[in-house]
Amino acid sequence: MTDELLVVRAQLGERAALAELVARWRMPVWTYVRRMLDAERADDVTQEIWLAVIRGLPRLREPARFAPWLFTIARRSVTDRLRGQYAREHEHAHEALAADDVIVDDPVDAAVDRAELVSLLSGLPMPEREILVLFYLQDLSVEDCAQICEIPAGTVKSRLNRARRLLRAHLEEKGYRP
Template identity: 60%
Template structure:
């Protein structure tokens, strides 16, 4: 069943359709929020997003636009959370240890995740939306509220920053 049909059925009050919509989009939404905030801080934000979706779904006029609409809500929630956290005094960075018995592939993946997480928020956002969630440039632009050209420049800058960091860390190209 298509997302558009699930949205329309959800707007008509069918709970099963909304449950199917949540099942289809929960993992991509959680991945986006987790990439933007980190694993420990994402669960509450994801719940806030779904609550906003429940409240706002009846007002969504174009069901085809559900994915950009969903990620726009998520973007606002992430921005609000980051704004709140930046306003609080810093207590120290959280560091997760990696055991020596972990496979090189896991270490490489951890390095990529850490590197993406270290990007400035604007670049991180478009890198996550475009590469990790596989959204189009146009959808990324709509979600971020910026022109497609700006998305392209942020992607380019993000790729360059990642390449420079990997080069510094000694990873082969």
């Protein structure tokens, strides 16, 4: 059953569809939250996110766009918890992006598998970490990432480039050569 059908059935008031939707998206949401927050806060925030999702679900106008909507809510909850840290790192990243706003294909795409990516993420600044999680771990498109993070698609690409460069630097520090 597609996500859209599950969402529509949940919006009609079918509890089984809602339960299946939660079961299907529980891990992706938790993975995103856990990559952004420590284990202590991840479970609480995940629960908060699901409460907000359930309360907002009847008003979701485009059931086909459930995933970006879900991660928009998740991001809001995470940034609420990280407000200070996120703002500082966002500022820093913005300055860095202005200097290297060129979009390039990067072989690090192929080199970094998910498990390695996960272990390296904690060393990245918040805006880059967030984009990597959404793009690589959640397989969301650049457009969806842009909608979730409320930034232009071009900024998503620039941020991905910078994140890849930072990842490559981390990998090389650890002696990894693609």
